[in-house]
Amino acid sequence: MAGIYIHVPFCSQRCSYCDFYFVTTAKSYAPYMRALQQEIAFLGHTYGSREKIDTIYIGGGTPSLLHGDDVTLILASLAEHFDTSEVTEITFELNPEDYSDEYLRYLKHAGVTRLSIGVQSFFDSDLQFMNRSHRSQESEAVIIAARQCGFDNFSVDLIFGLPDQPTEYWAANLEKAVELGVPHLSTYGLTIEEKTPLHKQIQLGKVVPVRDDEAAELYRFTMTYLQNAGYDHYETSSFSLPSYRSRHNQGYWHHRNYLGFGPSSHSFWWAGLPARRWANVRNLKRWQALLEGRHSPVELREKLDLETLGNEYIMLRIRTSEGLDLAELEHTYGLSLYDERIVELAWLESEGLIRPIRNDLVQLTDDGKLLTDMVTSKLVTG
């Protein structure tokens, strides 16, 4: 079973921290929709009959800028070229400012089963700092409305570690989410990506990023708070109430095949070695032009051998609560960390970064979660 990701590269304005690919100047979405259908037909031709589709994720950018009809069209087009008969999850990213009861009902009707809501914070001052285009009232309202329209399954994004954000704000954000009964939370530590307005502000000395010990405290607080509130910390940035995990995202961590559509989207396909990853051009016009000219819009291609896949597996699985399965790593990827990394494993355990290994599972402790990347770099081979 494979996943499908659709990238909708439109936003109404640029959030200061964001380095996703999108444009803010599109006058019409029609050329995008045409090219997207073209791409769906293309890939459907090659992959449509190979695997059934399990999950669909429509992200961005801001998919909620699309008209409801376009959403229906995308899903219909996928159904035409792929076997979507057994799809169990269709996620749709929604920005709070775009919601209306009507739009929500339309999405529901179109088949969307899960919403991912870009709340980021329940405080206006935070939203302004990030240059988000919504207000805090809308954040709360959209959650209530979503539930009323029958969306029990939804996720809320929250960002911590904003420069100058008082600690109480972050605690209050979490409290609010819990109080609203949000079934799934994605909490991201603010990352300063190059070429973003935020990066620029920092370089100019206008904004001082939080120190990493402060960020560490916030992350630790988040873990404790949400675990106490009954959430399962099932991946580095993902918390869910029982049975509300994101199936689609879990696919990424389990080396499940997925196909990406739209500019800048990524795909992964492993059916015999080498496995392949590829990525589309990060440019809407070129992506459209290439598809119109019946050319491939792919600009990066990679072939992955078994060791590379094994290292990916380490890097991705260590982030999950189930942990890294050394037996699976050995039998599927031919990589034995008992042989190759026994000293490191012992050291990580003695430093309290991983739990004592049981049933071949390497699981991070809360201390270890703060240093996930460092732990990963100790374990990967090569």
Place this chain on the structure above:
Amino acid sequence: MSSYQSRIRNFCIIAHIDHGKSTLADRLLEATGTLSERELHAQVLDSMDLERERGITIKSHAIRMNYSSADGEEYTLNLIDTPGHVDFSYEVSRALNACEGAVLVVDAAQGIEAQTISNLYLAVENDLEIIPVLNKVDLPGARPDVVAQSIENLIGEKAEDVLRISAKTGEGVQQLLDQIVARIPPPSGDPDAPLKALVFDSVFNTYRGAIAYVRIFDGTLKKGDAMKFMSNRKEYDAEEIGVLRMNMEPTKTLRAGEVGYIIGSVKDVRDTRVGDTITLIADPASESISGFREVKPMVFSGFFPTSTDDFEDLRASLDKLQLNDASLTYEPETSVALGFGFRVGFLGLLHMEIVQERLDREFGLDIITTVPNVKYEVEHKDGSVVSVDNPNNMPGVGDIEQIREPFVKAEIITPSEYIGGLMTLCQERRGTYINTTYLDTERANLEYELPLSEIVFDFYDKLKTISRGFASFDYEFTKFRSSDLVRLEVMINGDPVDALSTIVHRDKAYEMGRKLVKKLKELIPRQMFEVALQAAIGSRVIARETVKAMRKDVTAKCYGGDISRKRKLLEKQKEGKKRMKQVGSVEVPQEAFLAVLSMND
């Protein structure tokens, strides 16, 4: 003089760096038809990759040309192109030994520079006929009249007689050839006397072994002759002899006055020593040609293989490099932080950089170098004297009566408007003013005595910055003099790091210590624990910084399935890890061992 000798001219081309020696050599090769148009490309004699990439000459190159002069005679011209950079001036002095004349090239736009003067003096010392030429007269910025006048002031050649040429367009090159024939004396020497062949250079070739470049002063060498090196009495057969065209061209004999090469049945390549005299076993010469002044390395640095397994490879590679580069010295060194390596001596920082780069490219060796230092003379309380080229071998403070450091006499040639700035620079570097003279109305020659240690690092860059690129400088060792020097040590989490200790003047120790730990703080990545960095003189800590413990290291999200990006980050990190050295429990990146050099960035 035998008749064949009257048709030989041996000369070299000397100049300040970049004044156009190698380009002029191109034109001469072209004008004499030595190379066809197809074979000729810019600076064709600069055959090493590194020379081509950097556009500079590092090694001298000898080549033989045939020239029919206006008088209808057929001449053999042996040309040696030399490097201009101060680090390689020993290459120039060796080339001069094989010649009767020198073409002194002066850039008509830049005028006389420091190495113009130092190379000129070398040629004068060797009693060579000097033909000055003004080059680059095609440049719009050329000032041939002014520069010709300063040449007259310097060597007495009448300004109006100085040849004006362009090595780019070829203008004046024909006249230069005629002057070479007319002015440079032919070699003398008796072809029937016992053989005296001076090894003025040697190269190592993987297929052929050691190749000696020789100038025959007396006698005749025939292919197959049994010969010996006069310094070590090692005996060999001259398996192949010949002359140096673009490629080696075997001949049956080499006679007095000629320049050529010898490939002997030399087993141990180290036996071919530059400066040595070769003679025949059957009819040996009674005394050797006075060789070269031994080149003494000026700066020393620890060279350690990144991977400890590469130690023997490093030794073998240094052995080979030394064959082409007699000025390179090395002996084994052990460092607690870096393991087994060598203390290597160089003529200057460019030389060091080039050796490091050649080890990397030609031998695939990844090297960590430590901060270069000069050689010190330490007098013990009991009066005995040792020389110390490694800060860690400095005797204990209690045993030292005094430390002496090398001083040089530096000549700085500069447009007069920068004199003030340059004097301030020399003052900061503990210099003592000697004298100023004027080369012409605009250019002055500033003389200073300076500690060598103060000029090896960034002096040249500073000089160029202050003078907007117009000043040049040259230096010459004078003597060791006592200075108030101390050893500055660095400790990482309490462990002294031998590879980081340096010797500095007491007045500069505090500032240096502070800057050093600050720079290290930037270079050492956060670890699981706090890392204390301290600089100390003896047991006294004079500066400290802390690298805070790493508290958070986690990528928030693998966006939209972009796994490649995260994996590549990880791979890069992994690559970086490989370049780390373990000091106690702290991982230290290689750059940190050169922190002193980048303190002012």
